Amino acid sequence: MLKKLLLVGLVGAVAVNAQTLRLSTYVNTVDIRYKGFEHLAKLVEEKSKGDLKIKIYGSSTLHGWSEGVDAVLGGVTDISWLPSDKRLKCQRVTALYPAVVDFKKQVEVDAAYTKLLEPELSKRNLKVVFNSNYSYDQEWWFKEPTNELTKLDGKQVRSPYPLISEMIRQWGGNPVFISPKEVFQSAERGVVDGVSMGVATYSSWKLWSVMPHMINGSLFYGNSQYVINKNVFEKLSSENQKILLESAKESEIWLKPRYEAWVNERVGKAVMEGGGSAKSLNKEERLAIVKNIQAVWDKTVQEECGNELASKIKELVSQ
16 A cells, blocks of 8 residues: 555656747647657657656747747747847848758758858747748749749738838738738738748648749748747756757658658649649749849848858859
8 A cells, every 4th residue: 555655746747847849930730840740749658758748839939029039038838930020130140141052951041041040049048840841832823924033013911920021012012911810801902912921830720822923033041940948948947958858850751751741642632633733943933033133132131140151051052
């Protein structure tokens, strides 16, 4: 009887000491990246033998698109994506950078980029846990077929990043910021004529029915980073810190091929069944666009990152 009581008490103590991290994401449960977060949660719980768990909150249910930093620092959530926050000057202008990239090296480049940005994030009490592939994803859609991406002729186009706003203005359009879950209603009501958005997010919110014509540009290095409050991270045991970071890296590798295949499948299905169209820019067109925007954007990157860090980021992405 005494042994039973001791055993129950021991189990109760383990349950009480177990820690659950809240992970906030803007993606919904239909999105393949949600499966990536589920994979991460499964690995963390298995490796820690239940001592550390992750609870996922999708569709921006804990906070809005622009509130990731405040949500993590203020305790609304433990892990969240980084928006374009002015407190992270260099990250804000380089997490999406104009480039023609090699997708095969995405995981390695993301890790190196994270290392370069670590001092800036650390000053704000943030630590990157997970890199979310954006290079394969950020594209363009319009209500009507658009022959030339670089001639927007006053169109209102949704923009999620400062770089994309600069591109839209350079091409004669007007950038409009709208959070992901509000894009469908805005497109349906005619608030915007076009949308710049990740393919996975775009498909998950069923936007093909209101913005059916796609231009596949592949114009960016993109990395949507998920960060944890450093104080929360440091309160974890050293073993659980290691488990969290190792599980995150494994999840990035696990998700990459599934994510790319899912994006390709969604585009193909929408074009065939949804009455949409998809046009891809050739390599010469892509290189010309990237060269033109880099000439402008690199000045901003140098101002916000400093010459040394700006050069390292450019060199990394160019590889």
